[in-house]
Amino acid sequence: MKLSILDQAPVLSGKTPQDALKESMKLAQCGEKLGYTRYWIAEHHDFPGLASSAPEVMLGYIGANTSKIRIGAGAILLPHYKPYKVAETFNMLATLFPNRIDLGIGRAPGGSAEASIALSGNFLENVQNMPNSIKELLHFLYNNYPSDQMFSKITAHPFPSVAPVPWILGTSEKSAVQAAENGTAYAFGHFMSDKDGVEIVNTYRSTFRNNGGIQDPQVIVTISAICAQTTEQAEELALCWFLSKIQTDKGEKNNGIPTIEEVRNYSITSEEEGRIQEMRKKMIIGNPKEVKQQLVELQSMYNADEIMIVTITPSYESRKKSYELIAEEIW
Template sequence: MKLSILDQSPISSNQTAKEALNESMELAKLGESLGYTRYWITEHHDLTGLASSAPEVMLAYIGTNTNTIRIGSGAVLLPHYKPFKVAEVYNTLATLFPSRVDVGLGRAPGGSAEATNALSDNFLQNVYKMPSLVKEFLHFLDNDFPTDHAFSKISASPVPEVSPVPWLLGTSKKSALLAAENGLAYAFGHFMSEEDGTAIIQRYLDAYIPRKQGQKPEVIVTVSVICSETTEKAHEVAKSTLIWALQRGRGEGERGVPSIIEAQQYSLNDQEEATLENMKKKLIIGNPTEVKEKLIELQTNYRADEIMLNTITYSTKDRFNSYRLIAAELLKNS
């Protein structure tokens, strides 16, 4: 099984943002040493407890401190930006780190309405234009605009020997079809979707049209996972993540991911208890054997080429340990 890492650069209540970003770099190094295929970092804006607002900056830092693991965005929120600039940024990264760069594209705002307005003037209009933005970006990436196009005489410099690999990220049939129609690899966010993911992936596979000769559809499924030596310990560690999600729903959680003790002492009403139990259904929590079985089942059901793991814990030790335990079960060279 191919495994990868999706990192949101979470800030724990005992951390600074700088410490969280350095933890992200160390996580990428750990993933490389354990045999994970790729490390992607997310883009979020003005969201309490997440330090990943500028993935392109972090990817330059992480690329310099790693050697083989693929690095990329999960995702560039394209409606905020001009495709030409995004192509320039990721072509630069691909020039610096040959044959290692992915560029994941998404359409979400990545933050509040106020943050969205601060980033771009026409976000909603650009969301509707997402299909044309994707096509324009791909033309810049491939340097193949028709000769009569207004952009045919410019290139997204520097042009690397090996272009970044484009992916489309999403949680819906609309995103799956957009990926399929443009011959893009597709990353489905199981951890943040209420949809029937297997039907969405099947729609993608059925509609896929190769962008280049020999290309085949490729699927990543991203899931939230917390693994510990015992089931009891895994659920104890996961409580911090779950409580933090509830806090943010209340407009709280400014201090970041709470400690296990803080999470255990957090007062919940009946409705929140029910919400907590429902949230657990989207997480894979357990000991190494349990997590291995669930990941294999997930891969089989989704017909996924790769599983990408998102793990948020209060403790760096618990977070890194989760990735180590899963690698020991499922990656040959760990």
């Protein structure tokens, strides 16, 4: 089974954004040592609890401190940017770190409406233009603009010997169809979607077109997972994340994920308990054997080429340990 890491660069209680970003680099190094296939870092805006607003900057830092693990954005939120600039940025990364760069492409705002306006003006209009933006970006990445079009006269320099590999990320059939029509790899966010993911992934595979990129359809399924030595320890770690997410969703001040000690002294309301049970449905929580079994079942259900794991716990040590335990159990 191929496993990879998705990092959201969480700023934990008592820690700073600088701490979070340094720990992200350490997580990538840990993943490389353990044998994870790739490390992706997400893009968020105006989230005090998440430190990565510019994945492309972090990838330069992480690439320089690793040697072989594939690294990428999960994802660059394309409606905020011009395709040519994205292509230049990732071509430069692919020049610095040959045959290691992935370019995940997403359409979510990644933050508040005000942040979206500050970034790119009319976000909804840019989303509507997303199909054209994807095609434009791919032409720049493959340097294959038709000669009768204006942009055929320019190249997204520096042009690398091996192009970044584009992945379209999504949680709906629309994203699957876009990936299939454009001939890109597809990453489905199981941990973020309430829809029939298997049907969505099957739609991608059945309608995939080879348009000059990858030869055959490739699928990553992303899942939120927390692993600890015992089921009880994993459940406590997960509860810390659940309560933090509930606070954020309510618009309450969130100073980072609460510690295990804070959670043990917290009285959960019936409303919060219902929300926790809903979130649990999209997570894998348990000891190494339990987590392995559920990951194997998930891979089989989707017939996925790879499983990507996002893990947020109240300490960077327990996050790292979760990835270590999973790797040791599976490999």
